Amino acid sequence: MSAEPSLPTPSSSPRFGVWLIGARGSVATTAIAGCAAVAAGLHPPAGMVTETPDFTSCGLPALSSLVFGGHDTVDCPLPKRAEHLADGGVLPHGLPSAVHAELVAADREIRPGGPLPGDTDGGSGRTQDEWIDVFAADIRDFVRRQGLAGAVVVNVASTEPAPTDGTLPPSSLYAAAALRAGCPYVNFTPSTGLHHPALAPLAESSGLPYAGRDGKTGQTLLRSVLGPMFRQRALAVRAWSGTNLLGGGDGAALADPAAAAAKNAGKERVLADTLGAAPEGEVHIDDVPALGDWKTAWDHIAFDGFLGSRMILQTIWQGCDSALAAPLVLDLARLVARAHDRGLSGPLSELGFYFKDPVGDGPSSLAEQYAELRRFAGRLRDGADDRGAQR
């Protein structure tokens, strides 16, 4: 890493790996480029909760100590991908060249991904267990070669359809590889990942912390504050309908009804949990290539007030999913790396703030999830003195 003068990481400070499944996707590219830009002071850390005062002195790895690598099935190099994102307005113009060295460095640490969803062995003749071995070896090599104090594996690949048979879908192969390599695992997508029943024993015996699933970035973020509002005010929600328009790879992936079903399950869980019961209404996800990486989400909520008066709330959210997701990915990598370091294991239900469908039993309203997250920060802080990785 001596060739990257912009990342001041003297050999005496520990460095941490972030291994991204889908490392050449929009979210991963934005996270890698953005980490470098914020570490270098080019941008304020908007959207990063771990950079707010409550998280100081928690012993989180510094942004400048993060080293990126990952798996992907596509070849487009990260610097080129970043240029595409800048053309689409996701990254600021000029950023790809400003962080070119960091993008090149991360790109060198990307290894070929394996079978695509629905494809048993990727034409490789490998068994599922062999795939897991190959992936785990890739991760271990990364940690060793870079001299890292540890690594967190984060799934940011395209949503895969819910599996219909007993075989492990690709997301589960990567999740198993993470544990086999001794790394905590975070599932930022609605794909199966560690949720597969065949992986439950491994998850339990590994002694590793894990978190997920399905990052709560836009429409569902809103729902997690609006749902509690209606409930706290005793207003009866009659119907909650939503339409999402998005282009980019995500739009195309979610145009597959099976993939969309996985995504929508998370959205509906938030409503059912926060309202106490699932209201009428559907959620549509439309692939609209003209919108590129930008997303529009419209929600229409019909509710009854006093004496049955009919009222309506509509929300229109126009955002860029990659820009919403990337800082959360960095947050999660830092929090989970620190949790691992503190010896925490199993499902990190305290991270429900970040997810549509959180592991473990936590509250479903954003405000309570935020309170839990701050308490979690306190737990991490209490042990901040006993180790070297501090900010």
Added chain:
Amino acid sequence: MSAEPSLPTPSSSPRFGVWLIGARGSVATTAIAGCAAVAAGLHPPAGMVTETPDFTSCGLPALSSLVFGGHDTVDCPLPKRAEHLADGGVLPHGLPSAVHAELVAADREIRPGGPLPGDTDGGSGRTQDEWIDVFAADIRDFVRRQGLAGAVVVNVASTEPAPTDGTLPPSSLYAAAALRAGCPYVNFTPSTGLHHPALAPLAESSGLPYAGRDGKTGQTLLRSVLGPMFRQRALAVRAWSGTNLLGGGDGAALADPAAAAAKNAGKERVLADTLGAAPEGEVHIDDVPALGDWKTAWDHIAFDGFLGSRMILQTIWQGCDSALAAPLVLDLARLVARAHDRGLSGPLSELGFYFKDPVGDGPSSLAEQYAELRRFAGRLRDGADDRGAQR
């Protein structure tokens, strides 16, 4: 009251007064009609937080034990006013006739109001102190004649302009009268009420609880959950703009820039408190008579995500202010009556859940305000055994 068979209030149970300033307005009429309708089981208690499980066994007065009266400067009888509201869709058709007896009973307890804003003595030759005496006598007579265990005074009159000289505006005369009559006071409007410096000594020496001000019913309710969301996610709000369209008396009153200024101050306080700083942006309140008692509020929020990406959230709230306010008025009357009964005094900052510009020092996010309200319910419950007024 023996002529009102629908209110089963045996003489052995205590009954409580709700004295409404603006007793013939939309909010008051809806509260009176709705209380009777819900008490009689004609409608579920949608919008009433005090009817949710957390508030059971808190010793709150039963809805059927509430007796209404008040001051107003207009003559239109409550049954006729209720018919108008039914024509405008605020009350269900058929409700005015179903609760006709209760409306007639409340109408009999309405006494003439005093000077209008900007009018020093209403042409009466009375001094301000004499006005306070007259109003206080009206309230005391009501309590005595009805044999009530107590009464709460709630201001639901049209918003008055902020006073520009030292004299007490009408809302403050009524507030002073409440205290002089030994009654707790709730200011559901942005008018001055007890906030006048000349009333501070009286408020302190009275030993009475009070709450306010400016009920949080629609756009500001939303803001009190959206503001915290942006802050918790470290998203930088650049501009928050809003337009409110409303007809009815409220629209006309708020078309007065001075009255609107009072209202807007509360709205802006919520943003500044929840976001940490006031963003760019204005709030408009337009009188649109064609909308009658229905209101549309549009909010446009420009915020920055990761790496300065520009995003926008828009919300459109279409509701009926009277139907949103009335159940909160009933909640407040019950909670404050019980607080008085429990011997609480001074500003009830735990009721910030209900207000744009709450008295005392409480949190500004709805979720935290709700948590405070539940704790408050716990305090009321702890003493529920030592008295007879239970549900």
Added chain:
Amino acid sequence: MSAEPSLPTPSSSPRFGVWLIGARGSVATTAIAGCAAVAAGLHPPAGMVTETPDFTSCGLPALSSLVFGGHDTVDCPLPKRAEHLADGGVLPHGLPSAVHAELVAADREIRPGGPLPGDTDGGSGRTQDEWIDVFAADIRDFVRRQGLAGAVVVNVASTEPAPTDGTLPPSSLYAAAALRAGCPYVNFTPSTGLHHPALAPLAESSGLPYAGRDGKTGQTLLRSVLGPMFRQRALAVRAWSGTNLLGGGDGAALADPAAAAAKNAGKERVLADTLGAAPEGEVHIDDVPALGDWKTAWDHIAFDGFLGSRMILQTIWQGCDSALAAPLVLDLARLVARAHDRGLSGPLSELGFYFKDPVGDGPSSLAEQYAELRRFAGRLRDGADDRGAQR
């Protein structure tokens, strides 16, 4: 009809029949009740184009001269149906009782409908031709019994799925019956009706005028003015997406994907015709029972301006389909009755103003369609002197 003093139709003036397929549905009930109400001067003729000055002296049948009847498969009497609509806010409270006599009179002229979509013979053992005969006889009896100068058949029944085999769907049986009974036919729905190839010879040989199909009431009405705007300004529409939320019977019928497909074809035709090419984007129709007869349609239009700048227009339409459709049904009955009287035959392409998917070759922008409609009025007017049916 001598028992209905509110309809002043002296025996010397001709009276015209309006035979409604789906005569007990929301649209039919609203049309029948509304015709009586407007004729009696209880309401202004909002939404009725034929009551604007351009249509005076065109020889259209007076509203008071219209006599209603029809087919339906359900039993709920019109007065009761009207009460339901008043409860849902579609009809004004008090209207059902004000026009009770007219509703009862129309209800007496409703005959049992036949097979439902997908049901070959309704369990009756009748052949398709026999069904047509029965229906035609019903219509002829109506005309004779009421002593009418003629009748127009208008299909306002629930949308049926597009037929998949060669047999005539129910809507086509009724259309054939209209022609067999010598009556002009109007298809206000997207169902097949006269569009079936097997009916083409009959339509041509009948010498009767006909019009359709699929009334343009809300979202598509908007599209027919917005599409031309974009084209005239040379703005490149990239994607046009829409979601419709509606309850009532219509919502349930259109939740059937096959029925929705029929409806959406018309919506898309309007875009393709007015923009010159079909843009990206989907249309969803969701059944949301909580909305009752009210509909919300959201459209999101992404377009490119100068130098590729990305812009967005969104529209939200909240209306009541029955209230939008009913005056158009009355317009069409009057215009087509008069066209028949004037000896016009075949597809009335000049009525494209009213339809999503008009018969014949007419313009697709609303403004040009309106100009055509006014020219058509002129043609009807030119012959207004040669007959007795004047307003």
Added chain:
Amino acid sequence: MSAEPSLPTPSSSPRFGVWLIGARGSVATTAIAGCAAVAAGLHPPAGMVTETPDFTSCGLPALSSLVFGGHDTVDCPLPKRAEHLADGGVLPHGLPSAVHAELVAADREIRPGGPLPGDTDGGSGRTQDEWIDVFAADIRDFVRRQGLAGAVVVNVASTEPAPTDGTLPPSSLYAAAALRAGCPYVNFTPSTGLHHPALAPLAESSGLPYAGRDGKTGQTLLRSVLGPMFRQRALAVRAWSGTNLLGGGDGAALADPAAAAAKNAGKERVLADTLGAAPEGEVHIDDVPALGDWKTAWDHIAFDGFLGSRMILQTIWQGCDSALAAPLVLDLARLVARAHDRGLSGPLSELGFYFKDPVGDGPSSLAEQYAELRRFAGRLRDGADDRGAQR
């Protein structure tokens, strides 16, 4: 011009001047840069009506034959201004450098502007007539030095407040200068320009064509198609309310109530003309610097359907005013140059398609205005053979 190889304008073809008042503003910069980009084939001519087939062979000056100059009171050079616009997303990245030569050439032809609104003589000691002389000389010099076949003066400066006394406001000084220099005049703003009574004799005697005022770019464009839709369908509009949020210089200028009043008058005229009467409702224009050159316009339209049913249409327009205005400015310069060439004079009411408050007596619905524009193109075409300036 030999130093600008990208504009292939052989000396044998006539070249036409476009003299812009406010030549360094957003609209002017976008028009100049965009004209070069489209002429060079870098972008399709989106938003330019004169590039659609109906305007071929009308003898309009080619884009490559347009030469730009103008007046402005600010110094920022056009290339730098263009970079700012690219940073704000108004111009595509890379465009300023691609058309750098053309921007430099135009910048050399910009002369200092005169007094600002409210400032009688700009501290210069000049009389109004002397200012007009100076401006006219600037324009004549431009035409002579560049060897132009003629020039059109277009006002695209910031909106000035309506003048309150008899003196000519700055926009009128420039308008008078245009006529004195023998050039047609187009007022793309709501400022006074030629509408000043003191200029009426000059306008009449000059024999020059002129057009205006106030370009119809966004919210009002929409209103000019929605207003006719409601009227044609006989739907009674009860209230039409609007809020505009915009940053950039335009937002600041229109935050001045006097300037906003000028702008709003045009918007309201469109409603009153297309609906037949002005409905209830206000229009707000808010300066929101965070939005930069992007504008959001929200409209809320309450209308009554059949039997008084209450319905609502809302529209949200998100666009970039400069990108909407610039192609219209180019259209107008070409059309008016050609009209001048054809010997037309006086108010060009046929150009109402482009304006909120058009000169002369023309229709107010966009569709009819478009039909007029096409007829006007036909008139220009009829004489296309008798001169050299062809495309």
